[in-house]
Amino acid sequence: MKRTMIYIPEQTHQGLRKLAFEANTSIAELIRQAIDIVYGEDVNGYKLAFNQPSKAVKNCMSCGMPMTKLEDFGGGNPANMYCAHCSNPDGTLKSYEEVFKGMVSFMITSQDMNKETAEGAAKEYMSKMPAWSGE
Ligand SMILES: [Zn+2]
Numbered sequence: 001m002k003r004t005m006i007y008i009p010e011q012t013h014q015g016l017r018k019l020a021f022e023a024n025t026s027i028a029e030l031i032r033q034a035i036d037i038v039y040g041e042d043v044n045g046y047k048l049a050f051n052q053p054s055k056a057v058k059n060c061m062s063c064g065m066p067m068t069k070l071e072d073f074g075g076g077n078p079a080n081m082y083c084a085h086c087s088n089p090d091g092t093l094k095s096y097e098e099v100f101k102g103m104v105s106f107m108i109t110s111q112d113m114n115k116e117t118a119e120g121a122a123k124e125y126m127s128k129m130p131a132w133s134g135e
Helices: 010-022 027-044 096-111 115-127
Strands: none
Touching: 010 027, 096 115
């Protein structure tokens, strides 16, 4: 299996946590089941009939977070390629080290990872992002 990282709303995460606890399973397993129910045929075949990625949604070039609201964009500027988490208040991209640290602590808190695992995952994840592909 492959490891991936997704952003889900806080409330969804809390709900999934409860469900997972009640069903005596993991959040990851619930998500895998949901994907199977909704996209099962599509991902196993070749047609991706609906929910095509919309060109209107921009993703941060540094961390991949979808930027939908004005405050999601660095510096509150919708033309910014980077999200508010990856940008300084003036909208410029933070250093690799700063974004890396932010991502590690995000993974530790949101995905119950230990520091070592989170650091490895963050490093691998960021190496695939356009902003850091040379790092
Ligand atoms: Zn970002």
